[in-house]
Amino acid sequence: MSLESYAAGLVWAIPLISSLFVPAIGRYSEKIRNYFTVSVAATTAVLALLLVPSVWFSNGEAAIFNLNWLPGIAAGVYLDPLSVLFTCLVAFFGLIIVVYSLGYMKGEEGLSRYYFLILLFIGSMIALVLSDNLLQMFIFWEMVGLCSYALVSFWYKKPESIHSGVKVFIMTRIGDICLLAAIGILFFMFGTFSFYDIIGGLESEVIAGTLDVGLLVTVAFLVLGGAVAKSAQFPLFTWLYSAMEAPTSVSALLHAATMVKAGIYLLSRFILVFSVAPILLVALQETWFPVVTWIGVITAFIGAALGLFTTDIKGVLAYSTVSQLGFIMAGLGTAVAGAASMGWFASLFHMVSHAFFEGLGFLLAGGIILALKTRDMRLMGGLRKAMPYTFVLALIMVLTAGGLPPFASFFSKSLIIACVSEVGTTSGLIQTILVYATAALTFAYCVRLLSLVFMGEQSPFVERISVKEAPKIMLAPAAVLAVLCVIWGVSEPVVADFLHVVVGVSLFEAFVSLEFPIFMGLLVSVFILAYWSYYRGFWGIRRIAAGKNPLTILLEHKFFLDDVGYGIVKWIEKLSVGSLHVDGGLNRFYGYLGRGIVVLSRGVMGLDDLLTRLMDYFGGLFVRACLLLYRIPLKTFQNYIAAVIVGVILIVVILYLAGAL
CATH class of the missing domain: 1.20.5 (Single alpha-helices involved in coiled-coils or other helix-helix interfaces)
Incomplete structure (x- = not known):
């Protein structure tokens, strides 16, 4: 067997198996337990990187390594650019969060349980994206959901943590039911769970002209249902804000960088599967792809609006995640030609961009919450002097999330906006307007967060406490993400080459496209409005936000979806x-x-x-x-009988004669 086959098996098996040893090691020594967890996460990241060359220098075809598992079912790994991209993302963020947790979670109770669940999640998530069949993928899909529930409820002594964990678990189960139904239909149609065999079955039935397109469209919508719940899309996105009851390190790993991307992976994978059947893609272009785009656009706009309204620093980042996932979903909705579409690449590129800047935001928020013991931004202010390193890193995060050049999000957002705007219909025009509005709202809530937390004078609440900069063990992982926010954008052509996309990608085009002046004009307008609102005494918008009116009532009730x-x-x-x-x-x-x-x-x-x-x-x-x-x-008896008969006859005759008279 080759090195890549060993690495492909060990990259998810090592964290899964190692997680079982964490509680035992923790009983012996907490320090050794911490070193053990970091070493496992680092080993996983190295193994993930070993998968890159084999995929990069191939022709883009999948490599499959499996072994017999159940009768007629093999278990194994499916190596292609898509699965390796997600594997590297999960493994990298796993290492980042484990190192960060050494500082953020220091002194907390139940750390052996915490690190056990973190390693279990890392292994399950990697196994999910590397699975070569639907049954194996669904098993790890459920394990990821179980880890999410357990980590959200980590502080189980707080009733709100338990409530949030249950809410997350129940709402994501809706998607699980849809995905399981889709898997059942595909097995009924092709008699296999294997991605490779399903693709072969699609190609064969297309040639034979026996493909049941209507049933496969149903499968596509069921898959979409699974992705909507897992990736917090409209109308099932409200669980993500509730999940902020988890430790901030968990929020950064699961709810910004990795777990919420499972739905994105699912759609990306099935778009590749469906693309081998052109007749199926034509049918999906009429209904499925437009629905995906609409769900993404609506989610992006609602998430950005709620992010601008909330005063919870983690809430802003949670709704930012919802909004950016909507951007990614909208891009996938334009991938009508599969991997040959710019939308498919743009979505994956922005998916990684979002992981970097949103993960950075959560890591910085964790340091701020640790220092102030509050998540309410109204109690903050003036932290740029007390926490200068955090302020610089937050500035990079804000510029990246807002989409300013030359940061990563500028290039990825520009591609998605261009893809959506190319839909030459009335529906496409409305979607384009909403996407631009979402981009403006995104920059607005980013500037608002920076202003409320870091700018101005220190609030009375901050003055009463001694605010210290976050520990170096927490700042170092954040600094790594900040560097990636800067360099990821310019790596766009390299990423396109790695994914073997056939679309033309150019950094220069992002600055000369029609979308660039519109996009930048919106950002400049938002910045001027924010500047006048927070520094020049223009209180009009802030009064509207603070008052009771239909808009604030709508936002306060989260568009009444929770209601x-x-x-x-x-x-x-x-x-x-x-x-x-x-x-x-x-x-x-x-x-x-x-x-x-x-x-x-x-x-x-x-x-x-x-x-x-x-x-x-x-x-x-x-x-x-x-x-x-x-x-x-x-003889006597016979005489008695004869007498009785004669007597009866005489009585009848007498009665008859009497009646005649």
Whole structure:
């Protein structure tokens, strides 16, 4: 076997197996446990990097390494540019977060459980993206969800943590049901779970003209349902804000960089699978792709609007994640030609960009929360002097998230906006307007965050406490992400070459395209408006945000999506209670009916006993009469009979004559 085959198996097996040893090592020594966890995460990152050359210098075809698992089902890895890109992202962020946790989680209870779950998640997530069949992928998909629930509920002594964990678990299960249904249909159609065999089955049925396009469109929508729930898309995105009850290190790993990207991976993978059947792509272009784009655009706009309204620093980053995932989804909705579409590449490129700047934002927020013991930005202010390194890194994060050149997000957002704007329909025009509006709102909430947290004078709350800069062990991982925010954008052609995309990618085109002046004009306008609002005493917008009006009510209630969700839950609860009452009534009815049957049975038994006694009595009389008759001489008995007959005849004649008279 080659080096890449060993690396492909070990890159997910090592963190999974190693996680089992963490609790035991933690009992012996916490220091050794920490070193062990870091070494496992570092080894995983190195193994992930070893997969890059084999994919990069290939022709883009997948390499499959598997072994027999269940009868007729093989388990293994599926190496192609898409799976290796996600593997490297997960492994890299796993190492970043483990190192960061040494400072952020220091002194917390239950750290052995924490590091166990972190390693379990890293292994499960990598195994998910490397799975060569749907069944294996779904198993690890569920393991990722279980890790998310456990990590969100890590501080289980806080009721809100348990509530948030349950909410995350239940809402993502909706997508799991959809994905499981899609897997079942595909197995029914092709008799296999293997991606390779499904692709071969699609090609064969296209040639034979027997492809059931309608059923595959249904599969595509079920897959979309799985991605919508896992990647926090409209209308199932509200769980992501609730998940902020998790430690900030968990939020950075799961809810900014990796787990929420599982839905993006799912759609990207199935777009590649569907693209081998041109007739299927044509059918998907009519319904499925436009729906994907609309979901992405709506999610991006709603997320940005909520990010501008909330005062919770982690809430801003959570809604920013929702919004940026919407951008990515919108880009995938334009990938009507599969990997040959610019939208497919643009989405994946922005997916990594978002992981860098959003992960950076969460790491910095963790240091601020650790220093101030609050997430409310209204209590902050003037932290640029007390936390200068954090301020510089936050500035890089804001510029990157806002999409300013030459930072990473500028190039990736420009590609997505260009892809959406190329849809030459009325629907495409509306989507383009919403995407530009979302870009403006994104820069607005980024500037707002920077102003409320770092600019101006220190707030009375900050003055009462001694604010210190975050520990170096927490700043170092953040600095690495900040560097990547700067250099990732200019690596666009290299990434395109790695993914073997056939679209033309040029850094220069981002500055000369039609979208550039519109995009920059919006950002400059937002900056001027923010400057006048926060530094020149223009309170108009802030008064609107602070007052009670339809807009603030809509934003405060998160577009009433949570209200609708809780209303459905309460309706189901009432239905369940009503069912219990009906069940109780039926139980009582059946009880009465049973007792009535028992009484009736006893009555029938008594009547049966009475009839039996009567039969015995009359039977006895008959026997005695027969014995009496038996003693009478036969001649005498015949005379008695003859006399009776003559007597009866005489009586009849007399009655007849009397009637005639």
